Amino acid sequence: xxxILMIDPDNCVGCRQCAxxxxxxxxxxxxxxxxRITTLWAYKxxxxxxxxxxxxxxxLCLDVCPxxxxxxxxESGAIVIDPDRCIGCRMCMVVCPFGAVTWDEDAKxxxxxxxxxxxxxxxxxxxxxxxxxxxxxxAAISRRQLGAGYLxxxxxxxxxx
Amino acid sequence: MDYFGxxxxxxxxxxxxxVIEEKPLNLDMAVKFLGGMGIQQRLLYDxxxxxxxxxxxxxxxxxxxxPLTGTGAPGSPRVMGTTKYPETGAIGSAGGAMRFGFMLKFxxxxxxxxxGKASKPVYIKIVNDDVEICDATHLWxxxxxxxxENLWDVYGDCGVIAMGQAGEHLGKxxxxxxxLGSSLGRGGLAGIMGxxxxxxxVASGTGSIKIADAERFKKARETLFEGAKRYAYxxxxxxxxxMQSWAxxxxxxxxxxxRTLVPDLKIIDxxxxxEAYKKLGKTAFGCPSCFIxxxxxxxxHSGRFxxxxxxxxxxxxxxxxxxxxxxxxxxxxxxxxxxxxxLGIDQLGFSDLLDFIFTLHEEGTIGSSDxxxxxxxxxxxxxxxxxxxxxxxxxxxxxxxxxxWQGLMNAFGEDxxxxxxxxxxxxxxxxxxxxxxxxxxEFAQLTYPRGPNAESGGSxxxxxxxxxxxxxxxxxxxxxxxxxxxxxxxxxxxxxxxxFVTSSEHWLALFNSLGICNRHVNNRFYHIDxxxxxxxxxxxxxxxxxxxxxxxxRVWNLFKMINVREGFSKKDDEPPEVWFQPxxxxxxxxxxxxxxxxxxxxxxxxxxxxxxxxxxxxxWNIETGIPTREKLVELGLEEMVPGxxx
Numbered sequence: 111x112x113x114i115l116m117i118d119p120d121n122c123v124g125c126r127q128c129a130x131x132x133x134x135x136x137x138x139x140x141x142x143x144x145x146r147i148t149t150l151w152a153y154k155x156x157x158x159x160x161x162x163x164x165x166x167x168x169x170l171c172l173d174v175c176p177x178x179x180x181x182x183x184x185e186s187g188a189i190v191i192d193p194d195r196c197i198g199c200r201m202c203m204v205v206c207p208f209g210a211v212t213w214d215e216d217a218k219x220x221x222x223x224x225x226x227x228x229x230x231x232x233x234x235x236x237x238x239x240x241x242x243x244x245x246x247x248x249a250a251i252s253r254r255q256l257g258a259g260y261l262x263x264x265x266x267x268x269x270x271x
Numbered sequence: 272m273d274y275f276g277x278x279x280x281x282x283x284x285x286x287x288x289x290v291i292e293e294k295p296l297n298l299d300m301a302v303k304f305l306g307g308m309g310i311q312q313r314l315l316y317d318x319x320x321x322x323x324x325x326x327x328x329x330x331x332x333x334x335x336x337x338p339l340t341g342t343g344a345p346g347s348p349r350v351m352g353t354t355k356y357p358e359t360g361a362i363g364s365a366g367g368a369m370r371f372g373f374m375l376k377f378x379x380x381x382x383x384x385x386x387g388k389a390s391k392p393v394y395i396k397i398v399n400d401d402v403e404i405c406d407a408t409h410l411w412x413x414x415x416x417x418x419x420e421n422l423w424d425v426y427g428d429c430g431v432i433a434m435g436q437a438g439e440h441l442g443k444x445x446x447x448x449x450x451l452g453s454s455l456g457r458g459g460l461a462g463i464m465g466x467x468x469x470x471x472x473v474a475s476g477t478g479s480i481k482i483a484d485a486e487r488f489k490k491a492r493e494t495l496f497e498g499a500k501r502y503a504y505x506x507x508x509x510x511x512x513x514m515q516s517w518a519x520x521x522x523x524x525x526x527x528x529x530r531t532l533v534p535d536l537k538i539i540d541x542x543x544x545x546e547a548y549k550k551l552g553k554t555a556f557g558c559p560s561c562f563i564x565x566x567x568x569x570x571x572h573s574g575r576f577x578x579x580x581x582x583x584x585x586x587x588x589x590x591x592x593x594x595x596x597x598x599x600x601x602x603x604x605x606x607x608x609x610x611x612x613x614l615g616i617d618q619l620g621f622s623d624l625l626d627f628i629f630t631l632h633e634e635g636t637i638g639s640s641d642x643x644x645x646x647x648x649x650x651x652x653x654x655x656x657x658x659x660x661x662x663x664x665x666x667x668x669x670x671x672x673x674x675x676w677q678g679l680m681n682a683f684g685e686d687x688x689x690x691x692x693x694x695x696x697x698x699x700x701x702x703x704x705x706x707x708x709x710x711x712x713e714f715a716q717l718t719y720p721r722g723p724n725a726e727s728g729g730s731x732x733x734x735x736x737x738x739x740x741x742x743x744x745x746x747x748x749x750x751x752x753x754x755x756x757x758x759x760x761x762x763x764x765x766x767x768x769x770x771f772v773t774s775s776e777h778w779l780a781l782f783n784s785l786g787i788c789n790r791h792v793n794n795r796f797y798h799i800d801x802x803x804x805x806x807x808x809x810x811x812x813x814x815x816x817x818x819x820x821x822x823x824x825r826v827w828n829l830f831k832m833i834n835v836r837e838g839f840s841k842k843d844d845e846p847p848e849v850w851f852q853p854x855x856x857x858x859x860x861x862x863x864x865x866x867x868x869x870x871x872x873x874x875x876x877x878x879x880x881x882x883x884x885x886x887x888x889x890x891w892n893i894e895t896g897i898p899t900r901e902k903l904v905e906l907g908l909e910e911m912v913p914g915x916x917x
Contacts, residue, residue, distance in 0.1 A: 123509070123557040123564040130343035130560060138485040140342045142377055142428075143477035150428060153420060156554045156568050156580075215477075235343075237499055237562050238509060238555075 111245040112187045115230055116252070117160045122240035124149050124158035128232035132223075135231040144214060146223035147232050160240055162232075163210035163223040165189050171202035171211055171222075179220075188225040196220050275483035276338035276809035277301055278376045282402060284395060286467050287328060287387030291402050296381050302812055303907065305819075306381065307337035308364035308783035309826040311353035312833055314384060315362060316911070321836045325357040325459070326441060326466040328388040334432065334472065335382030336372035337786030341480040342488070344805050345495050346793035348373050348558035349786045350432075350449060355837070356458035356721070358443040358620075358675045359697040362833045363721030366783055367447075367455030368584075370430030371474055373559040378476030389468040397474040398426070407470040411439065414613035415448045416582075422473045429475035434461035435615030437663040441465045442673040444617040444624075444662065451582040452556065452566045457617050457724060458698065483811030491804035498796045499562045508792050509555050512565040513585045516791075517545040519734050523707050524591045529630035529691060530703060530849065533856040534594065543590045547601035551586070563792045569605055576602040581609040592622035596629070597650035606652055607659075614663035619725075623699045624672055624679065625658055627692060637683070643668035693847040696722035696839070700847070705854045707735060709878070710867040711775050714768045717844045717878075718776075718885055720834040726789055729782075731775030732766075732867055733791045739765050739868075746771070749778040750799030750820045758888065764866040769881030770888040777823035784826055825906040828889075828898050832911040841886075841896030846878045 129145035137144050147162035165182075169189050172180040179195035180202060182188070191202075191211075196219045202211040203220065211222045223230075233243045244252065272279070274296065283292040304313045311333040318331045332354045339347040350372030353364040375383070378397050385395070392407040410418050418433040430450055437445035438461030445461035446454045464470070482488050499505060507515050521544060525536050540546060552572055557564020569586050571579045579602070583589070589608030590601070598604055611618045631637045632647040639647055645661065645668050646654045661669025671678040676697055680688045693700040695716055700723040704713035715728025731749075732742065739760075746756050751774045759771040782789045785806060787797065799816040807813045814822070851874070853861040863872045886893040890902040903911050 123555050123561070123566075124559070125557045125561045125564055126559045127343060127345075127562060133479070134343055134482075134485070134489070137479070139479045139481045141477075141479035144479060148428075151423075153423060158556065235496060235562075237496075237505065238564070 111247055113228065113243050114165075114187075114246045114249050115162070115225065115233065116242045116244055116249045117162070118240050118242070118256075119157050119159045121238045122149055122158040122160055123238050124151055125238070127235040127237075128160060128241060131231045131235040135226065136221075143212070144221065146210075146212075146221060158240075161208055161210065163189060163206075164208060165223075165225070170205040170207075174201045174205050176201065183224070186225045186228040188223070190224045191220055191222055193217065193219045272298075273481065274298075275481045275811045276342070276806070277306065278341070278379050278381045278478070278480065280380050281335075282380045282383045282397070284383060284385050284402075284404065285387040286385065286389040286393065286404065286469065289404055291404070293400070293402075301338070303822070304826055304829070305337065305781070305784035305806075305822055307335070307340075307349065307351045307786050308353065308780060309822070309829070310784075311335065311351055311364055311382060312362070312826065312829050314382070315353055316829065316833050318384070318386070319355060319362070319833075323355060325355045325360065325463060328386065328467065330355050330463060332385045332460070332463055332467070332469075333382055334371075334375075334385070335380065336376055337784050338810050339805060340372050340786035341376030342482065342805075342809055343492055343560060344787065344809070345492070345499065345560055345562040345796070346558070346788040346790075347560050347786045349783065349788055350375075350455065351783060352447070352456045352460050354456075354460060354463055356456075356460065357441075357462055358458040358677075359722035360837065361696060361721050361839060362830075362837065363458060364783055364830070365456040365458070365460055365721075366726065366789065367432075367449045368453040368558045368788060369450035370559055371432050371449045371472065372430070372786065374430035374474040374476055376476070376480055377478045378474050379478050383472070385467065385469065388466065392468050392470050394422070394471040394473065395469065396426070397472070397476075398429075399476050399478065410470045412436070415615050416451060416613050418471055419448070419451050422471060426473050426475055429473050431471060431473050433471040434464045435613055435663065437615045437673070438462055438465040439470075440663065440665040440673065442616065442663065442665070443675040443677070444620045444673060445615050446617050447615065448612060451612075452558065453584050454612075454617075457620070458722065461615050482809050484808040488805060488808035491801050491808060494801060495796050496562065502563070502796075505563060508563055508565050511545075511548070512555070512567050513587045513790075513792075514545055514548050514590075516734070517548070517587065517590075520587060520591060521594075522735060523702065525594055526703055526706065526854065527595050527597060527626060528633070529627050530693065530705075531630070531854055533706065533854060533862065535857045539594050542600045543593055543598070543604050548586055548590070551601060551605070558788065561788070561793070563796075565790070565792055571602050571605055574600065574602040576606050579605055579609060581605050581612070583608055583612065588618055592618050595622045595626045596655055598652055598655070599650065603652040607655055610656055610659055614659060616659060616663055619701055620675060620698065621659070621662065621672070623692075624675065625655065627679070627688075630691075631683070631687075636687075641682075645669075690848065693849050695847060696843050698722045698724075701725055702727070703854075704850055705862045705864045708865050708867040708869050709768060709873055709881075711768060711772045714878075714881060715772045715776065717846055717882065718772065720831050720839065726779060728772050729775035729777075729779030730789065730791060730794050731771055731778075736868075742766065746774065748798045749774050750816045752817070755888075764870050765868050766866075767881065767884055768867065769884035772885060773888045776827055777820055780823040780826040780830070781819060784823065821906075825908060828903065828906050828908055829911065831898055832903070832908065832914050835897045836914045841882075841894070844882060844896055846875065850878070851875055
């Protein structure tokens, strides 16, 4: 069973160690712009939201790339960019609904999460449980359990009211 | 030139003529004074003419971070604000956190040096090298929450330092806030911003912080992460924040009636304390790079203030300060905290001042007519809110409170204030030694050149009743030499506080200079060896642990000398008389100031002796309490020797 990277914004505190760890691992420096993941503070809903590639089943970036520079890794299932083929047309950035593909001004190339060869650095440095690396079926069960919790809370509240 | 760890640039902004100038970071100065507080103090030493009025355009505000800020070193978001503070007249480096310093580094700057006075309200925008003094007319009159949210809306992912109405009215209790999660500049930083017509600062950046030796940095960083992963209380701290230590802090700070009475803490626990806190809605958040986040947005689910939300570094402060004013429940505590933070008023100072006034009234010393008709009723949140509004806007008697203890001395006479309060260098101490014993934090309120504050004395003896073995381990973490440890622990009271404080002050200077958060929950993971590894690997400037401690000592001596130049000396380090008078518990038991381990009652002579030991440990003149020429030369501070002539 392939593993997937699960995001739980409820647990995210906005420490950005995911982004710092990502840029450090990939570029040996610290940068928000060069990180393949970021967290954004959505103050209107009191929530920090980790934003990153979802490695979609139907990746628009892959479809739109005129150079065939984007592919899915057989091993990790990650959607990856071949920097040698990328011409920097930014079409992938335009179509991605998560803003997960970004431009690296120094490398003159698009960059995105590649799941660190199935050992994601961001997950290793998230001490809050906002990012987890789980087999896909476990992830589904865990989401369902979480959903059940919310439902139960809502029902209890309904009863109280 | 490539900079590692440091961003590599400083930004000079003159608000009078609107000139913005970028200068490379002086690397020699960075090597010598580390960064953050160290560099800021050194810059101010050259920029500030002694005797300058804090509110004059010539008083600079320097804001920025250290070489570890912006890196993945855990808990390294510290942003420092150095200026001459109006409440005490002392030069200080206040610490804050959240995103501003972090973002400023990614924008490419280590420090911003702001001088002059804008002709109309402005805010400073720094988006990479796009730096602009922007019109803030639309923000003037708005509170800190409104101002911050407005700038978040405009600039998106950024860091914001903002001030509220108290700052606009040049309050000495006015402090700024960083991203609604950290205060900055107790003692009037926001008042100085107000005097410059500077409403806010905003920073964001897409740059990078380069690391000189990534492998070496990684190793040290991973050691810290492993420590945090093993820490059994990690989950509790994220869940409960600093309230996790309620049982400790409620004792340390649980007093009222102008520090004469310790109330029944069991009653407070129920209405305002940990039990009440657990019933609040809570969203945890943290600063960038924090691996043990303890900040929170709390929300009232019931009562008069149902639906009220408050973004804060700690509900704990409001809970404790509400005790002082006899507020009754968590809703009133949250309201008090929320409004003080919106207006930008120092909660600690304000609650002490109001408690003092209420106490004078209860004793029959003053009546309503003495305070311009303002209500004198303890235990009423609406009364407290009225006083807060009046103070922020300097209306009526609020104008007196806005000047803090100096205002009350002017109104009621210096003797009354000095006889009845623990005012040191113009501000009341936070740590009450008659409850906790005279530990490092309590004692260092006397010696802290900035005037007493929460971080006084660093973290030597943060909590109550720590076993001596724990304290000794902490001493080693702080990089104390064997000789310094021997001297500090050679005492019939187990610890010679005067000597020990010098080392915890160096530890604080190191954190403040490198950019590491000094909060206990973060501090406890750090060791001088790890810090030396992180610093050397990040900057490429190889420093041993011993050298770093020596450099911190240099920073502390500079900090002292810049205040000596303003006229501070031993007379300003004297213990307040009330420390030698008893407090009374609600059960009628008298509390006298004792040593940390409560071995015996301390006399003025005991404290004076520890002060002499403190000066002696520092190699300062024990009669005047200021550094000697030899010490300054030893530390490479020859340029400060002329300051001794004054």
